[in-house]
Amino acid sequence: MNAIGWPNFKSLNQEGIVFAIAVVLFAAASVGLPGFFTADNLVAIVRSVSVLGILALGMAVVIIGRGIDLSAVAIMAMSVAWYLQLLNIGTPDGLAFLYVLAGVLAIGLLNGFLVAYADVPAIFVTLATGSFVFGYVRSQLITQDAVPVPQDHWVERLGGLRFLDIPIEVFVFAALAFLVFLFLRYTKWGRYIYFAGDNPVAARNIGIPVRPMLVLRYVLSAVVAFAAGLLTAASLHSINTRVVNSTLLYDIVLVAVIGGIGLSGGRGGVRNVLVGAALIGILLNAMTIIDIPLLYQNLIKAAILLGAIIVDGIINPRDEQTAQQGDI
């Protein structure tokens, strides 16, 4: 934006483009679609991307530090499935929660340790731990794809919680977004993540504890995934582990990347996640209202994303100066 508040197209980056597309879509849908621009529908839009957005926040922190966590969806579904299974077979609630939390932390630590200290690329580590978590929990700890929440359990009550008629997920998403924003922007460790993501070697040379911080990010991502899983179960009164096979993982990466968080690390923030989530939410909601079949929905979604990337490529061409080592 320049002085008169008109976007300066030279400085329009991917985030700006996606934001513009989202605004245009929103305006068009508000005018063209009856029932789109209503308080209820706007809440529904935010809610429909809340869990996705929460997972994307965890992913964003990892990606900014030049990593990626492909085990997020597996941790989300399997931790909660195991928790509910423990409850269903009569384990005391506190103990069950403790077991699962310990498991979640252990997987986060394992991810972080293997990436930070064993120097295995994050993409391989988390792909493997994700499969391991799914396979182990599915085969050893639970008996069914779908595990129901026990009657009158706090998870079930959590799903019914409303403030001002707005579901709890929306507040959790907002609160987490704010916390992550504060963490990334105002804490020392938060700033360090950018340094480490931009240039890990230099960051290490100036004395930043790059490796312990790496471990922390993966633990954070795992805990965020567990929270997202609890919210999913709260709303649906069950968790279905089939979600691990779905495109949710790609959608999470997509929300982060489409919003402008570079996969090469060091760039982006919470705002990018919000912009990405807004675009996806508005797009899906409008297409559902128009009643477009799923096949076409995927096509339209992909076309808009491709369009955004192409426009970004034209406006901000990559060259030796802007490209980073490790660009994907």
Next chain:
Amino acid sequence: MRLIRTLMAAATALAVSAFAAQSFAAEDPGPAAYAKALNGKRVMLVPLAMGFDLAQGWAHYLKKEVEGWGGTFETRDPNWVVDAGAQAITDAISSDARPDVLIIHAPDLNSYSKLMKKAQAAGTYVMLVDNPANFPADAFVGSDWDRLGQLEAEAAIKGCGENSSKKIGLVQGDQANSSSLYQYAGIMKVLEKHPDFQVVAKPDSNWDATTSRNVTTTMLQQHPDICSIIDFWDGDASGASAAIRDAKLDGKVFLVTTGGGEKAADCDKLQDGTYGAVVMTDLARQSGDMNAIIKFLLQSGQPAGTSHTYIYTLEKATTKADLKPDSCWDLKALQAEATAK
């Protein structure tokens, strides 16, 4: 003299035939033929995944029966991944212990067609279960999805009643799976006969509960006076029911779905009012049909790929009013039975 001789001959003949009849009664050739045809035969089930009620129910009943006649029963778990299922079938055909009967739960109309043809060429009978495919299998056992859709639509119309808005919403599965496509066709057939009822929206859930919840939320906001929703599977209808609950429309929207008739998945939810009606598969009977066809094929002497029979399971829409203690089967009980052994 002549008379005596005749009498004696008759008596001898009678005695011989009586003796023969006696030995015939002592040695029924049936069981021997049965055992000869079946003993040691291999049956393999490749469902979409082993982690859901239908597959676990089939496996339970099939295993019991197959092992009962001295065969071996195996399952493969592709865990909803089409490629993994194809791999499992390929491995099964080419292995030394090639199954004599392959029971396949097809993910869509076409994916496994070539593999099933290969299996038949190798001499394995191919039975399709639950989901039809574009392939002349030796037998199909499962739901007539078109009919099932009709039952759902009739239940929805009844659930709405004459004095309702007559607006119905559909939550389809996807646009590839035969169960979703045929179910839709069946629903529309019934609605054509009731032109006053209209489908106001028909989004896909992609069989995912969260997606089902999101699209149902939107649907209910656009059409708050919807009187019935048909969700194409009880596996994701928990999402549609969550949306109805969130919109505080419980009791106002009659939710119809279909499922394997498992207690926790279907009957309990009819009981607590989550679902208005469920078109349930009688799983024990369906498994019984599968067992009968397996036994028939193995004794028929007919080469694989030469018979094409359709065994549709009798379906019925169940509501809370006609719930009986035996309306559902109980997965937990079956699992307890399996672990007790």
